[in-house]
Amino acid sequence: MAEVESTAGATTSGEAADRNDRLLLEYLSSNDAPCPLCGYNVRGLTRPVCPECRHRLRLTVGVSDVSLKWFLAAIVPGMFSGIAAMFVAIPIIVSPLSGNGSAPGFIVATDTFGFLSGGFALFMMARRKRIVSMPARSQMWLAGIVWMIHVLAFLALLGVAFGFY
Numbered sequence: 001m002a003e004v005e006s007t008a009g010a011t012t013s014g015e016a017a018d019r020n021d022r023l024l025l026e027y028l029s030s031n032d033a034p035c036p037l038c039g040y041n042v043r044g045l046t047r048p049v050c051p052e053c054r055h056r057l058r059l060t061v062g063v064s065d066v067s068l069k070w071f072l073a074a075i076v077p078g079m080f081s082g083i084a085a086m087f088v089a090i091p092i093i094v095s096p097l098s099g100n101g102s103a104p105g106f107i108v109a110t111d112t113f114g115f116l117s118g119g120f121a122l123f124m125m126a127r128r129k130r131i132v133s134m135p136a137r138s139q140m141w142l143a144g145i146v147w148m149i150h151v152l153a154f155l156a157l158l159g160v161a162f163g164f165y
């Protein structure tokens with residue numbers, strides 16, 4: 001009995017796959033579409049296989065109008081700051097150990113900011129599905145605020161480094 005059921009299940013999914021192939025070929029009979037792998041125009045195929053790169057094609061659901069640009073813009077400053085903070089941390093740790101005294105406070109503060117910023121970028125990466133599905137305007141604000149904070153922090157660092165205050 002169990003064997004019959006599993007065979008029936010396999011037949012059903014096989015039929016579904018055949019049906020999907022037919023729907024795919026029907027769509028391609030009247031629409032231009034690039035192969036997702038090699039970009040070859042697969043319009044008018046008679047088999048669900050790309051004639052150029054020989055990869056099997058299947059029917060799938062895509063989402064229109066999704067853009068990653070604001071999300072990427074929002075995480076770039078934090079990624080850069082986090083990586084830079086790791087390198088800056090080396091002299092901060094080594095200097096007191098080698099008897100050269102502690103690093104200046106503003107360097108330590110900058111490095112702490114870098115780590116927090118990198119941590120926030122990782123947090124946004126973990127939440128990327130939620131962020132990307134937010135309205136574009138909200139994503140734009142998020143990216144804008146992240147950049148503003150980093151530009152202000154950089155200007156503050158320059159100000160301290162050159163002794164403006």
Ligand SMILES: [Zn+2]
Binds near residue numbers: 035036037053
């Ligand atoms: Zn191809």
